Amino acid sequence: MSKLIEAVRGGRTDDVVTIVNGMTAAERRGELPALRALRKEFRDAWVTPQLQAASPALLVACLGCQSGAAAVASWLTASGWERMWVAEKRFLPMLEERPAGWLAELAHRIADRRPSTDIRYHLLEAIVQAARCPMPVTDASVHAWIRNIYGNGWNTDVIAERLRQSPYLRPMVAGLFTAGGTGQALNSGHSNKDNPWLLALARLTAEGTLDRATMVDGCLGRLLRGGTAVDQRVFHRLLLDLDLSAEEHAGHTADWRALAADALQPVAVHAQSVLADLALAGALPTHDLADMTRAVLIRPEKNLVRAQLKLLDKAVTRDTATADALLPAAVHAFTHEDTEAQERALKLIERHGTHLTNAASREEILASAAPIALGLRTRVVEALGTGAEEALHAAGEDTLPPVPSPVALASPPASVAETAEETGALLASHGILPVADFERTLDGLVRWAHEDRAALLEALEPVAATRWWSRTCRRPLPDDSVPSAFAPSHVRFTPRLALDLVLAGLHQRITPGTAKAVLDGGGAHAGCLPDGPFRARFWEIAHRLLTDPQPFLLSTPSWDNGLLEPGELTDRLKTYQRLGAHVGACDFAQALLRVRTTDRAAAEAAAERAAVLGTPEGRRLADWLRTGGLTGTVLHRTVTDQTTPVVRSGEITALHMFPLAFRELGSPALGSHHRCWCAATAAVQQTHWPALLPEHPELIALRLIQHVLPCAQYPEKDPDVCSVLPLLAQSPGASGPATSLVVAGGLGVQRQEDGIAAVDALLLLAAQKKLDPGALATDLGALMLIGIVAPSRLAESLGTAASTGAYRTVWTVLRDALPPLLSKDLSPAESRGLGELLTVAAECAERTGAQGVIPGLDPIVDRRGSSRLVSQARRLRAALAGT
Template sequence: MASAVATPAATATATADTTGLLVAAVRAGRTAEVVALLDGMTDAQRRAAFPELKAVRQELRTARWSADSRRAHPALHAAGAACQTGAAAVANWLAAVDMRWSQASPAVLLHVLGDRDRGWLADVAHRLAQRPAASNVSYELMAGLVRLSGCPVPTTEAYVQGWLTHVGGDWQRGGTVCDRLRRDPHLAELVAALFRTEGVGTQLGWLSGDGPESWTSALARLTGEGVLDRRSVVDACVARLLRGGAPAELRVFLRLLKDLALTREEERRRAADWTALASDAMPTVASHAQSVLGALALAGELSPRRLAQVTEAVLFRTEKKLVRAQLVLLGKVLTKNRSAAGELLPAAARAFGHEDSDAQERALKLVERHVGKVTAAEVREELAGAAEQLIPALRARAVRTLGATPPDSVPVAHEEVLPPPPQPVRLAPAPAAAVEVAEEISALLASGSDVAVFERALDGLVRHAHLDRDALLEALEPVVARRWWAEGEPRHGHRSDDFFARRHELFDDARAFDLLLATLYGKVRTDTLHRVVHDGLTNSGCAHNSLARPFEARVWEVAHRLRTDPQPFLLATPTWGTGLLEPGELVDRLDAYRRAGARVSAVDFGQALLRVRRDNRPAALAAAERAAALGTEEGERLARRLLTERAAPSVTRRTADTRILVELGEVPDLRAEEFPAALRLLGRPVNPDSDHWYCSHWSGAMRPHWFALLPERPELVAARLLRDVSEAAVHDQQGTAAAVLPHLADADGEAGEAVHLSVAYGLGARHAEDRLAAVDALLVLAARGRLEAGRLGADLGQLVRRGAVKPARLADAVRTAAATGANATVWAVLRQVLPVLLADLSTGGATTSSARGLGELLAVAAECAERTGEQGSLPHLSGVADRRGTSRLVTQARRLREALAAAPAAA
């Protein structure tokens, strides 16, 4: 009996000793010792050790980047995987975020897991392969598990991308890429997966380039050798191109297709695919498909009907190179096959409506050259009808050559089409229940907000903290539980209290609510709040400081009042989504404060004064009388504010490298001592040369709130953001113009130098979305009567001349604006731009950058002049129009001169 009782006790003691040794070895980072211990442990001993290993992991999480943590993690990674039995649990452990950057080697993991059942190993392999590629799961580990288990190879994104890197990496010294692929037992399955996996093309491109040892060359060679099925590879490659995607990715698959060197039969069999690619694919792919179809057509292996279908699709595209190539191809085919004219010429006439007048002229020449081969009267009538889409000069020619209908003798008056001015959106009342406040804050923290959402949630938080703090805290519990400062884990090495004490910046609206919620839950010390509110915020020295500090000061002040003396509601909550506050509403709020005996917060009231509407003089005068009657200091200040005229700062244009920027003088009415120090920054002079080299205001989420600081004075905000917006054109920065320009256009104040320069830079931006935002701003300003087209045109002329704006980008932007129906507005801008550039061209002073794309600008101007019936002369235009040759610049200059000299044409 004694021995029977002693055996379990001895076993437990041995297990405890083994667990202690294992944990000690893990903490010391002795991976070899850990492996030796694991080899000698039974399954039961391993399972018994896991809780201790889990506790070590939890402990190391609190100091993830410490030396002890980095030392222990590889050994912990291996031990934790070996001491669990479930495949899902092991996969989760191996791919855990906290293990990601300090893992055990694949060889060690395969050793400690290799004695498991083959089905279990296959389960782990496929679970790991299902993880996102960003999980950093080792390909060698996954491949080793596949090898040990004998399971089918996974073809997931993580596995395929890992395979690519493993085979194509420079560290692989066992022959060429082709040699390594040839030895792979799963080559066919993984190559097939290449064409289904997003992002693979880009990875292939940077892994091995496009030389003879590239991936595409290797795959083509293996296909030629019969190692890979040729038809399957070709079909998969064409299908991948048809699916579309990022240009960098598609270029790699196009290179592979060219390396495969398709035979004429293979090309003919896929004629429908080439047609689809020529119609819709990116230009490089479409050009290749077009060349294949052209070769088939010239060889007589493509029917005229199919060629006509291709032509109609290609001529619908905007790329001039593709359109020109298609028209050239039609000319060659019609020269060889007269009988095809009846089907091909109507297709060519589709170009009569193309936005490019050169394409229209080429198509007209082609039709004129071959129309004699057409015998059917209905085809001739179709061509004559299509000619009505031609520009006036070409249509007049088509009347003579094709029998087209002459233009109406009485032209249709041009009707300018502008978007309806945006209607202001009134803020909804603050949420009535604490649960609603919590829901709105949760949504804001998850996905950001605009001014209206932020201000409504902020006012709701303040109101309910004053009404029933306990109910608010209870409603916010689910929201707070997910915030980093509530989890107890430090961020960037600091607890939440230290973090807010050290970093006062509120980079976005989520950070602002983190401060407020942390204050409500006692995670920020009162002395920290007091110090920031009374000592002020740190001056960062950058141009954004004057905009960021007022917003941050108000949020910090709200946090301080939440802790010390909750306000009944906020005074500065705007009436409208732009930030504008109606004066009558502010008087009502001050009266409510007076009756409740509530203390007014300095920054909140100062912000209210900056937001209050003053341009409606009757309403302002009536509100000023009511405010003065309140008998309070704040009422007197509001009355003075409403009765005082705005003082405009001095404005000076400054040039810096290729840019034109704006320097503003001090704004006296914003520098008054009655404003808190943070708000007085808004009246500080703006000097574009004084920006500090370092700037932490990188988040575009804050810019809408900056415009809401001064809703009637967008010029003061635009001057401080002008350098940022100019980066969109000068240095091809993406997103800044799109984030700023809509707010400038929606603002209620006057559009001055800085606003017009901002729109000018946006029209010349590198990226299409920024140019589109600038076009929208241009049209909205015009619709609201705040666009000075002459000023904008003069600015654009100087910016193009200096090289800050490229004419081709500007042409694309103004063409988009004209396409909406704003032809007169665009012409009013271009008539100021073009003389500057034409003068430089005529005197030989034009730079290459300013001359390139000038023909495109002239084409847009000519179209606008034709549609609006504008007449007159344009300085220096004749000097270009009288040049010899048929370049686009010269032909469009002649077209514009003719349009300005002719009677107004039909729209």
């Protein structure tokens, strides 16, 4: 043990300083490994009086032996040092002997640490003063400065005095406005109104110690940056404590306008009041007031919107010449969700419409009023005096989203390198794998395994090394456990797992016997169809890679929606015949389920060519195309227990010749709200289901019912389960009762992302004329009655759909869905939700000019009070009555 280590262990700090000063640079470097080991020993041990005594000596020794500024900064800012103040008296003189440039670098390296690092500000300040360099202003140094000032008292007088004594006051105060998280640091333990830090800063600004313009600009700049609510509240409070004059308010008009448009509500309210004072005093240009109005009226806060409309009323009353600029801005409130704001904006137009002198202003108001409720449009026209016959028009068609066109799959990968690269990218990606990319890469693996297996395995080495089944991964699985990891029905058999299965087969981590046994058992299918066909297809691919590699897959679709062109499948069978290749049963079954049969001309032409091949598969394809495949499959909707909706399908005889896993698609099935506990319901898997039966989305929807409906009651069940619904809606096949029921359940799910997906499906079905509003309304009414779909969540989903411009579609659904619920004896929670649903219905009825009577609405209208349920029922009845 060296003398230095012995002195450190003994806690003799003075001896450590003497020993280090007498050592050469090389001798100091030679002691560093032992010092690091001693530091680790101290950190791993419990704190004892002996270690506490030795800690300052160890720190002094470490700092004295280090030559680089970076290493010294790391030691100084490390955690766990005991009795730091004892060490400082010894090592500060040692540091001050270093060159000024070295000390400046040390100061910057300390200041550049993370803000959470326990930087001792007084130590940083001493180093900066010794280096005679500017104080580095960083997040860490500013937070250390705040802690240093706070550590000397919480009283405003004490903090103010400490701030005056701070030699770097102005740069550190400027750092308060730029460093992250300073609002939280300044707010520690205090409410905003009596925060001693803020009061002290305001006091120093008032007395001239701090520059007032810098403080005002800093507060406004920090508020304009946004950030956490705590940050916003703290700097807003500081701005209020600075007590700006009218001249200072007028000098920051652009800042106030930006804050009124985007800031946190309390800050926006303050900015709005400042601008209101300026506007009424004639200090705010009219065009600025109009721009501010447009920004404020699209905010959701009712108090801001109503206050802005009140300000406009005062401004136009004070100077009627401003009507042409201000009234067109007021119509932005017509589309606000607050009906009171809509009414106030309309009254503003009625009160001041006669002051309009510019025809362009009238046209802008009329154009803005076009999408609003019919009754409101009539009042706008009457207020402007243009004549109803000139500007009033009936409600137009819904604005529905364009339906994405199917995209043809690109050619398979052109080389083994490209195949390996795309396989690795799919396995490493997060989220849902697109069907097109997945199928193209899968086909590439099969093709190159047949063409050049050795080259493909070499290219796949980096990919295989990272997979859990590989022998070269960090924790390889035993050989006998790899197959079982793919087979159990409780495993979520996702597309990524399917790729892993194919790769494991390619690398012979699965035996042919195991793959054959799984296939003979129906693909080790889960009880949750169509998981069985999905699994069986990939077990067959893995088995063929082990025994008889296929030249390519017959079932690779032609389009990203899963459709396979009949002529293309015929050409593939012809190539198989020429090569003498054996057709896989599951591969061919999947190809038949994907082949397009609805284009009768193409189907007949392909059938003739397939029959000429003379092979069993050619004859089966010809018969399949001529008979229309699964055409004629019918699903029926029934009701059990008077309320529970159920969709049933009969047995599909066309699937009797298919492999076992596929035959179960044709077994009688029932879709209801009964909860499915199968774990094979991952959303990343379900999004590939529509591509299995692209012309028969009803069979997929039937199996999805038991997954989607439970999500309306159990939010933890299958996150993102509804992400498949837009894909289902885009399927080229016809929709029916199963699709209606699954979309109805999706509109009532609790997770917002799932609800939006269901809304997208609803709009896509409507855009393709595939939506049956009556069936959807019946299902929604039944699901609300049995408590699966809550009216409040349905109101949120349908409100979202209506806001896209689909008012007529939403109204046709609600018109028939409301009566069963209106006649029910509702609980208080259901009443609140029904009030929200009636709000959406009233909005749609007003915008479409719908008329008629809703059964069960009158008893609610006749109730006393002004609850949301009663007020919105009255609004809906008035809209339907044309009043």
